[in-house]
Amino acid sequence: MAFLAGKRALIVGVATDRSIAWGIAQAMHREGAELAFSYANDRLKERVEPLAASVGSRVTMPLDVTSDEQIDAAFERIEREWGHLDAVVHAVAYAPREALTGGFLENTSRDASRIAHDVSSYSLTALARGSRPLMQGRAGAILTLTYLGAVRSIPNYNVMGLAKASLEANVRFLAADLGPLGIRVNGISAGPVKTLAAAGITGFRRMLNRVAEVAPLRRNVTLEDVGNAAAFLCSDLAAGITGEILYVDSGFSTVGMSFPAEAED
Ligand code: NAP
Numbered sequence: 001m002a003f004l005a006g007k008r009a010l011i012v013g014v015a016t017d018r019s020i021a022w023g024i025a026q027a028m029h030r031e032g033a034e035l036a037f038s039y040a041n042d043r044l045k046e047r048v049e050p051l052a053a054s055v056g057s058r059v060t061m062p063l064d065v066t067s068d069e070q071i072d073a074a075f076e077r078i079e080r081e082w083g084h085l086d087a088v089v090h091a092v093a094y095a096p097r098e099a100l101t102g103g104f105l106e107n108t109s110r111d112a113s114r115i116a117h118d119v120s121s122y123s124l125t126a127l128a129r130g131s132r133p134l135m136q137g138r139a140g141a142i143l144t145l146t147y148l149g150a151v152r153s154i155p156n157y158n159v160m161g162l163a164k165a166s167l168e169a170n171v172r173f174l175a176a177d178l179g180p181l182g183i184r185v186n187g188i189s190a191g192p193v194k195t196l197a198a199a200g201i202t203g204f205r206r207m208l209n210r211v212a213e214v215a216p217l218r219r220n221v222t223l224e225d226v227g228n229a230a231a232f233l234c235s236d237l238a239a240g241i242t243g244e245i246l247y248v249d250s251g252f253s254t255v256g257m258s259f260p261a262e263a264e265d
Pocket residue numbers: 013014015016018019020021039040041044063064065066090091092093094119145146147189190191192193194195196197198
């Protein structure tokens with residue numbers, strides 16, 4: 001049987017059919033979940049609505065995660081439509097483009113830092129607060145997307161690494177708060193995937209090449225790889241897992257040293 005049958009999930013962060021959130025939505029739909037989608041602005045509404053319709057979803061809503069009013073309205077809409085919620089996927093991040101290039105010290109301003117943390121980390125706290133009453137008495141699951149830059153310095157990732165470190169701490173604090181209610185909170189640390197957000201990071205192609213060269217699996221991860229792991233973490237198959245960051249990165253983060261074939265002597 002499909003392992004998400006009977007579950008209802010809100011997917012936050014679809015921008016295109018290359019978005020990680022869309023890979024997750026497809027896997028969750030395949031496993032029987034009923035889905036609702038948010039879009040960050042009117043421009044994305046036109047892209048998200050047809051994608052939602054293609055997986056049988058008619059519940060779509062505006063949600064800029066920097067707006068408390070829009071967050072409240074989104075959860076009120078879910079309550080009207082479904083009365084409850086089983087899962088929330090948070091796949092949202094943003095930092096001003098000029099902060100995602102060059103030296104960390106030179107390019108990390110107070111403003112960029114505030115914006116990156118607000119959109120990319122605090123938003124998880126806000127969505128968890130909105131979800132809690134709708135997940136009451138259910139085996140709820142909250143899932144976010146993070147990156148290795150939370151725990152290692154990565155060229156050009158800069159302030160986003162700080163925001164992701166905050167996001168990963170957020171996962172652990174939320175897991176402690178919500179665990180007694182039966183709600184689990186986890187993150188997936190995905191390897192690089194070519195998306196709109198990724199295009200904003202200087203040298204992104206070099207990151208893809210590096211992973212393909214040295215990761216144990218010698219390839220980059222796909223939307224399907226991340227989607228399948230996300231569907232599992234949102235399901236009752238993962239009932240004993242919370243506060244965890246699961247690496248879906250072809251094993252890249254586990255390698256201490258690797259010699260590409262052409263470098264052999
Ligand atoms: P994406 O397709 O560009 O998705 C990012 C989404 O965040 C977009 O829908 C974007 O909308 C949305 N967003 C930005 N600001 C927002 C706001 N204020 N309110 C609501 N939504 C907002 O890129 P993605 O790579 O799939 O990113 C999804 C998540 O995966 C992010 O957390 C990212 O850091 C993480 N991740 C990505 C990679 C990678 O290599 N791609 C690796 C590890 C982790 P707009 O387009 O309007 O800004």
